[in-house]
Amino acid sequence: MTPSAAPSLTVAPVFDLERVLGSIDSMAAQRPVAAQVVAEANSDRASAKELSRLLGADVALAGRVMKLANSAFYGMRGRVTSLQFAVTVVGFGTVRTMATVALTDLDDESLLPEDFWEVCTTLALAASTLAPRFAERPQDALCLGLLAQMGVALLHHNDPAGYAELWSTHRSAVARRTAEVQRYGISALRLTSVALEQWGFPAGMLVPLTQVDDDASFSGALLRSAFEVTGRLTDGDHAETAIERVSCGQLRERDVAPVLAQVRTDAEELRAALLG
Amino acid sequence: MSARAQAVSGPPVTLEIVAAVFHGVAVSDAVAVLVVEQRDGVPRVGWSNEQVATLLGYGPEDLRAVAVEQLLPTLGGGELKLLLRRERTVHMTLPVRCASGALLECVVAAVPVPPPAGRRWTLRVTSTATEAERALRATADAHERRFATLTERSPVPTLLSEQGMRLAHVNDAFCALVGRQAEQLLGTGWLDAVHPDDLETVVEQAITVLEGGDREAQARLVRQDGSERSTVIRFAHVFTPGAGAGFIGTIEDITDRLAFEARLAHQANHDPLTGLPNRTLLSEHVAARFRPGAGGLACIFLDLDNFKVVNDSLGHTVGDALLVEVADRLRATVRPGDLVARFGGDEFVVVCQQVSEDGAVALAERIGEALHRPLTLAGVELHPRASVGVTVQTAEHAAAEELIRDCDIAMYQAKAGGKGRVTVLDAEARAQARDKLRLVADLREAIGRREITLMYQPIFSTADGSAVAVESLARWQHPERGAIPPGTFVPLAEESGLVSALGLLVLDETCRQLAEWDRRLGDRAPQRANVNVSALQLDVNLPGHVRSALQRHGLPARRLSIEITESALMTDPATARAVLLDLRELGVQVSIDDFGTGYSSLAYLRRLPVDCLKVDRSFVAELADGHAEITSAVIALARSLGLSTVAEGVETQEQADELARLGATYLQGFSLAAPLSGADAAAWFAGTRTATPTDTPDLELT
Numbered sequence: 001m002t003p004s005a006a007p008s009l010t011v012a013p014v015f016d017l018e019r020v021l022g023s024i025d026s027m028a029a030q031r032p033v034a035a036q037v038v039a040e041a042n043s044d045r046a047s048a049k050e051l052s053r054l055l056g057a058d059v060a061l062a063g064r065v066m067k068l069a070n071s072a073f074y075g076m077r078g079r080v081t082s083l084q085f086a087v088t089v090v091g092f093g094t095v096r097t098m099a100t101v102a103l104t105d106l107d108d109e110s111l112l113p114e115d116f117w118e119v120c121t122t123l124a125l126a127a128s129t130l131a132p133r134f135a136e137r138p139q140d141a142l143c144l145g146l147l148a149q150m151g152v153a154l155l156h157h158n159d160p161a162g163y164a165e166l167w168s169t170h171r172s173a174v175a176r177r178t179a180e181v182q183r184y185g186i187s188a189l190r191l192t193s194v195a196l197e198q199w200g201f202p203a204g205m206l207v208p209l210t211q212v213d214d215d216a217s218f219s220g221a222l223l224r225s226a227f228e229v230t231g232r233l234t235d236g237d238h239a240e241t242a243i244e245r246v247s248c249g250q251l252r253e254r255d256v257a258p259v260l261a262q263v264r265t266d267a268e269e270l271r272a273a274l275l276g
Numbered sequence: 277m278s279a280r281a282q283a284v285s286g287p288p289v290t291l292e293i294v295a296a297v298f299h300g301v302a303v304s305d306a307v308a309v310l311v312v313e314q315r316d317g318v319p320r321v322g323w324s325n326e327q328v329a330t331l332l333g334y335g336p337e338d339l340r341a342v343a344v345e346q347l348l349p350t351l352g353g354g355e356l357k358l359l360l361r362r363e364r365t366v367h368m369t370l371p372v373r374c375a376s377g378a379l380l381e382c383v384v385a386a387v388p389v390p391p392p393a394g395r396r397w398t399l400r401v402t403s404t405a406t407e408a409e410r411a412l413r414a415t416a417d418a419h420e421r422r423f424a425t426l427t428e429r430s431p432v433p434t435l436l437s438e439q440g441m442r443l444a445h446v447n448d449a450f451c452a453l454v455g456r457q458a459e460q461l462l463g464t465g466w467l468d469a470v471h472p473d474d475l476e477t478v479v480e481q482a483i484t485v486l487e488g489g490d491r492e493a494q495a496r497l498v499r500q501d502g503s504e505r506s507t508v509i510r511f512a513h514v515f516t517p518g519a520g521a522g523f524i525g526t527i528e529d530i531t532d533r534l535a536f537e538a539r540l541a542h543q544a545n546h547d548p549l550t551g552l553p554n555r556t557l558l559s560e561h562v563a564a565r566f567r568p569g570a571g572g573l574a575c576i577f578l579d580l581d582n583f584k585v586v587n588d589s590l591g592h593t594v595g596d597a598l599l600v601e602v603a604d605r606l607r608a609t610v611r612p613g614d615l616v617a618r619f620g621g622d623e624f625v626v627v628c629q630q631v632s633e634d635g636a637v638a639l640a641e642r643i644g645e646a647l648h649r650p651l652t653l654a655g656v657e658l659h660p661r662a663s664v665g666v667t668v669q670t671a672e673h674a675a676a677e678e679l680i681r682d683c684d685i686a687m688y689q690a691k692a693g694g695k696g697r698v699t700v701l702d703a704e705a706r707a708q709a710r711d712k713l714r715l716v717a718d719l720r721e722a723i724g725r726r727e728i729t730l731m732y733q734p735i736f737s738t739a740d741g742s743a744v745a746v747e748s749l750a751r752w753q754h755p756e757r758g759a760i761p762p763g764t765f766v767p768l769a770e771e772s773g774l775v776s777a778l779g780l781l782v783l784d785e786t787c788r789q790l791a792e793w794d795r796r797l798g799d800r801a802p803q804r805a806n807v808n809v810s811a812l813q814l815d816v817n818l819p820g821h822v823r824s825a826l827q828r829h830g831l832p833a834r835r836l837s838i839e840i841t842e843s844a845l846m847t848d849p850a851t852a853r854a855v856l857l858d859l860r861e862l863g864v865q866v867s868i869d870d871f872g873t874g875y876s877s878l879a880y881l882r883r884l885p886v887d888c889l890k891v892d893r894s895f896v897a898e899l900a901d902g903h904a905e906i907t908s909a910v911i912a913l914a915r916s917l918g919l920s921t922v923a924e925g926v927e928t929q930e931q932a933d934e935l936a937r938l939g940a941t942y943l944q945g946f947s948l949a950a951p952l953s954g955a956d957a958a959a960w961f962a963g964t965r966t967a968t969p970t971d972t973p974d975l976e977l978t
Binding site for chain 1: 350353354355357358361362363364366367368369383404424438439440441442444445457458459460462463464465467479480483486487517519520521
């Protein structure tokens with residue numbers, strides 16, 4: 001990490017981090033099917049048949065996967081009639097992401113900061129759209145983008161009032177992360193990576209989360225660029241950073257304009273598909 | 277650190293067991309293990325096993341009291357709490373600093389060792405990847421890059437699906453094909469480039485492929501500028517372990533090929549001069565709309581009157597210009613949806629749907645009026661007219677071609693009625709036409725089976741009354757209709773293209789009969805046979821056919837005389853003269869049949885290589901009325917040109933006498949000898965070749 005970009009850690013946190021971390025353990029027990037799906041999807045031997053079999057035990061989650069597969073987002077126009085095909089269409093990574101969303105109550109907007117999902121879907125679509133420019137797979141980037149903010153939900157669950165204030169006070173991603181470290185001893189992104197690692201997500205998916213604040217890190221460049229695009233789209237007061245800098249030179253400003261338009265169009269659709 | 281049994285919760289364990297386990301861990305070559313303790317509020321390494329030295333390069337003493345934060349540099353700033361939890365084991369993948377200072381990516385598992393909680397942990401450290409795994413990953417990455425490069429540079433437009441219809445990648449060739457940027461096409465954006473009418477097919481095929489297998493779909497792609505390209509999209513299923521199913525789509529642009537095929541198809545089905553559909557397309561068009569028993573389908577057949585005059589007098593270029601003008605006028609006159617086709621030459625057909633007979637006739641009349649408007653070509657004002665036949669489908673029409681044939685017949689009726697007319701084919705005319713068609717079919721069959729027989733009428737010399745020759749006369753005994761007169765079936769053969777086959781049959785059979793007579797009668801056999809040739813047979817092939825027939829039956833050419841009508845000779849005098857010269861060269865005699873009934877130029881007659889004139893029976897008949905002028909003149913003309921004469925239709929002794937007196941060379945008539953079958957003629961020639969007439973010593977009337 002580049003010290004200058006890292007959150008200030010000099011101030012002692014005012015929140016018991018152990019409590020937050022402990023909640024990660026208890027979530028899997030509350031949604032065992034979702035936890036099983038996450039575990040199975042992370043396996044090298046994952047198959048659509050087995051995943052769909054597991055999903056079948058959680059009607060709500062299975063319904064969401066079916067709905068997402070049939071959404072305009074995947075262009076399937078209501079033709080996906082079996083759960084197994086739905087798993088194939090949306091991809092194992094997305095199934096895993098949806099199960100993780102269910103595991104962490106991310107699908108309940110009442111337990112989340114205002115405009116949380118707008119930011120989430122925008123971030124996910126921005127990451128997915130930009131992924132080919134960083135030689136990443138769009139579907140992986142979409143999942144990373146969707147889950148990156150999971151730490152926000154965890155912090156919010158444990159400290160609803162405090163985190164809501166932090167969320168509304170600090171609009172920029174960098175400022176918000178600094179405030180999170182000050183209050184909780186850990187940033188939401190870092191917390192996401194801890195939770196995902198604990199639930200067996202592949203290490204490759206976690207690297208961008210840990211390196212997003214290091215402007216010199218290419219591994220964090222995609223997520224960093226996606227945050228910049230998200231800021232421009234969702235935050236009216238966003239102070240723009242040169243895209244060349246955050247993307248390690250992978251993007252130029254002229255590349256961003258069509259991405260902004262496309263992401264703006266698709267974000268709401270994806271949110272509706274994911275949350276119903 | 278000391279190993280104590282109390283440190284382990286659960287049932288008591290002896291110190292020996294603890295020592296054994298501890299020793300096992302200490303010398304393990306599988307996992308690097310460190311024990312971390314809180315000292316002065318800072319987690320430090322208290323102990324490490326031998327594998328730590330192997331993996332990280334530290335000796336057991338090197339690490340003693342080293343702060344863990346130094347070993348795990350990414351967990352600075354208090355993040356060690358994430359790893360060193362009080363109540364649970366935590367696994368993290370993170371870089372570990374080696375003795376050399378290098379960072380090694382490892383999985384670190386921190387297990388809290390109570391009690392008390394939060395004071396001591398064991399860390400198991402394993403490298404994330406072996407050398408073999410790293411090499412495999414590098415190879416896979418290289419494959420991926422090669423594939424990406426190949427796809428990127430490929431001139432074949434290519435799509436790579438991410439999940440479902442969502443594209444992860446399009447290459448430059450595809451972007452160029454649809455004239456859009458990659459950013460517009462990724463995700464589901466590419467579906468916007470598929471023509472709305474073809475989208476369903478494309479999505480359907482792609483979905484099938486996502487479930488496995490290969491498919492292809494023909495689809496139009498819409499470019500950014502709105503233009504369209506016709507393509508074949510070939511989808512192939514791809515499966516990524518751990519991710520799911522997608523597809524690779526390769527696109528073939530078939531726009532130019534389809535356009536070329538369409539041009540070829542158009543050329544095959546359209547007349548190049550007028551651009552109108554040709555006869556082939558006409559047939560397909562009518563067949564596609566013809567429903568037996570239904571009505572409302574009408575055909576209007578037009579034939580330009582006197583088109584040959586225009587062609588002959590003003591030239592073919594002007595003739596072509598007239599046809600183009602007629603085509604334009606037809607197109608402008610018919611109703612929307614009607615088909616105008618060029619049937620051939622100066623013939624056109626209009627096909628109308630949902631029209632009554634009155635409506636069809638009204639349209640035909642409008643067409644006639646439109647055509648008759650004057651136009652000037654090559655400085656000459658023309659007023660084109662057409663004979664028009666109209667047929668509306670009835671219950672009697674069993675097939676589409678009958679409709680076209682009937683309007684053709686109606687057109688001929690119109691032309692026969694005086695040109696420039698519109699005629700509707702009535703039931704009687706249709707019945708007659710069909711009857712004629714059946715007769716043509718029967719005639720074709722009769723010729724094929726050699727059921728056309730020949731009769732032979734003797735021809736007598738006036739010099740000695742001997743029978744010197746025969747004329748072959750074709751006869752057709754129809755199995756149901758009885759004898760069909762030559763005056764019926766010969767014109768029928770000429771109209772239906774059967775005259776050549778009929779002529780060859782007569783020629784061959786005559787030669788065969790002559791040869792047979794020679795074998796049976798020797799020198800009493802007829803010395804010559806006269807064979808009639810139609811005007812349509814009078815072409816450059818005739819001498820060859822004659823030569824073949826003679827050779828086939830071993831006859832000399834002098835045994836044959838070819839009879840050609842005067843009108844046939846005058847149809848195309850130049851060709852006729854060339855053919856006659858060839859026949860004469862061959863040694864065959866040539867006679868002009870029915871002389872005096874046509875309009876021969878006497879000057880031309882002198883130049884024609886003929887041997888004999890046949891005086892028409894109508895002139896011979898006039899002898900009985902005391903009018904011998906024409907017969908006398910013909911005989912005199914022949915004599916002065918050095919030609920012989922045959923007087924036909926001799927019915928009475930007086931005629932025979934008079935003709936002999938006038939100097940006719942030969943006589944032929946029913947009263948002298950009726951036509952005989954081949955066998956009867958053989959008997960006749962074997963018995964009586966000459967007679968003793970009353971006044972004319974050499975002839976006897978029978």
